[in-house]
Amino acid sequence: MTRITAVWTARDDLAAMLAALNVDGDQCRYVGGAVRDALLGIEAADIDIATRLHPEEVMARLETAGLRTVPTGLAHGTVTAVLPNGPVEITTLRRDVATDGRHAEVAFTDDWREDAARRDFTINALFADPATLEVTDYFGGLADLDARLVRFIGDAGARILEDHLRILRYFRFHARFGGAADADALAACTTHADRLKALSRERIARELLLLLGSADPLAAAQLMADCGIWRVILPETAPDGLAQLEILLAREGQTGALPEALLRLAALLPTDPLLADTVAARLRLSKTQRLALGRYATPWPTSGTARQIAAEVQPADSVAPWLLLRAPDAMVSEGLKSLEGWQAPQFPLGGRDILALGVHAGPAVAKVLGEIRQRWIAEDFPEADRVRQIASEVAQSAG
Template sequence: MTRITAAWTAREDLAAMLAALNADGDHCRYVGGAVRDARLGIEATDIDIATRLPPEEVIARLEAADIRAVPTGLAHGTVTAVLPMGPVEITTLRRDVATDGRHAEVAFTDDWREDAARRDFTINALFADPATLEVTDYFGGLADLDSRLVRFIGDAGERILEDHLRILRYFRFHARFGGQADPQALAACTTHADRLKALSRERIARELLLLLGSADPLPAARLIADCGIWQVILPEMAPDGLAQLATLLAREARVAARPEPMLRLAALLPADPQLADTVAARLRLSKAQRLAIGRFATPWPAEGTARQIAAQVQPVESVSPWLLLRAPDPSLEAGWRALQGWTAPEFPLGGRDILAMGIHAGPAVAKTLGEIRRRWIAEDFPQIDRLREIAGEVARSAD
């Protein structure tokens, strides 16, 4: 019998919660990603629990134990327990009654195997007993983990018809856990690729960014191309988009940069800010994401050091990733090092200083101030004495 070992299983707050839920029997098991990751020795970020208790009973037992219960998804049986060491989602065992590729109508059950059977991949359908930490594996998920195989439970095509987003989820999980791709999964993803058009843009964007945020998304990205899926979810992709992504990943490795999903998305696109904005709008990205991808799609300036360029860009934090994608190769490492931990100095002059120099109020003030700042940046932010000299030179030339 396989058992999991993980630090989170020793959490006192988790034990107290389980004691409340299991007061009169064995009603709960750990499930899904936390069990999978524990088996692989990966630290879990989320802990999910499956239970035979109906959601109303879960809430009642938690509140009786002075544990805050949030009904995050009662229609689907999910209650979130707010614990001192982090929230835990508790979901009543379910079976699908009806699916349309986007939504599922569920009914509650007390059958562990029935609940496991409605999950997407074998590696995500693992349960673990909280008392013994023994793993229950109905569909060969442990063997698939050992083989680095991401495999649908049952017929891949049928599972995709239940939820079209499983196409992108397959490639995301393959990027993280897979080795050799499953031929049946690839065939089903290819056959049903057009069904992704029926999904909301937000759901597609979320899965796409999660995939691109994996340690090495390139093999999965190439499989997506082989299956004809990029033309469905990202028709604006550049002809050399995969090559650009490969180059970016190599550059990230050279400077030990952390994965930046928005940057990797921009690598798939042409260097065209207007096109990038169109993509961001279609995928309904946030304002911050939209600004970021627009910056990343802009060609790197032909002149100026990394710091000089960064001083002209807001937010400054967007310049390091932009440099990774667009800067000329010879200046990569030096530019990256120059920006790490650096804060652009504050320009010490303002409009009143310009007026005091005899420049008349109006557009000339902003123009003069801009030219002084431009020269200050070009000289690598000299101290105030030199800045005053620059200001005088600019003011005299404006007369």
């Protein structure tokens, strides 16, 4: 019998919660990603519990035990227990009554296998008994995990018709865990690719950024191209987009840069900030994300050091990723080093200083100030004495 081993299984607050829920026997099991990741020796991002108890009973038992709950998704049977060491989602066992590719109507059940059967991939349908930590595997998930195979439960096409987002989830999980691709999964994703058009842009954006944020999404991205996925969700993809992504990933490896999903998205696009803004708007990205994507899609300047360029760019934290993606090879490593921990110094002059040099109030002040600042940047931010000298020269030439 396979058992999971993970530090989180020894949490006192988790044990107290489970004791409150299991007063009358086997009512709860760990499920999904926490079990899968424990088997792989990966720290779990979230802990999910499946239970035979209905949500109202879950809340009642936990509140009797003095534990706070939040009804995060009662219609789908989900309650969140707010524990000292982090929240835990508890979801009643379910079966699908009706699906339309975007939403599911569910009914509660007390059958563990029936609940497992409605999940997407075999490696995500593993249960573990909290008392013994023994794993229950109904659909060959353990073998698939050993083989690094991401495989749909049952018929791949049927699983996709239940929820079209599973197409993107397949490629995300393949990027994270997969070895050889499952032929049935690829065939089903290809057949149903156009169904992604029915999904909200927000759901697509979230799944896409999770996929691109994985350690190495290149192979999955190539499979997506082969299956016609990019033409549906990102028709703006550049002809050399995958090649640019590969170059970016290589640069990340060479410089130790952390993965940034938005930057990798920009690598797939043409170097065109207006087009990038169109993509960001369609994907309903946040204002911050939209500005960053536009910056990343802008060509790198043909002159200036990394610091000189950084002094004129907003948002400032977009410069290093932008350099990583768009700068010439010869500039990348040294440019990134020069930006580590560096902030552009404050420009030492203001409008009053320009007026004191005899420049008449009005548009001329801003013009002269801008010229001085440009020379200050070009000379690598000299001290105040040199700036005043520059200011005097610019003011005199301005008449």
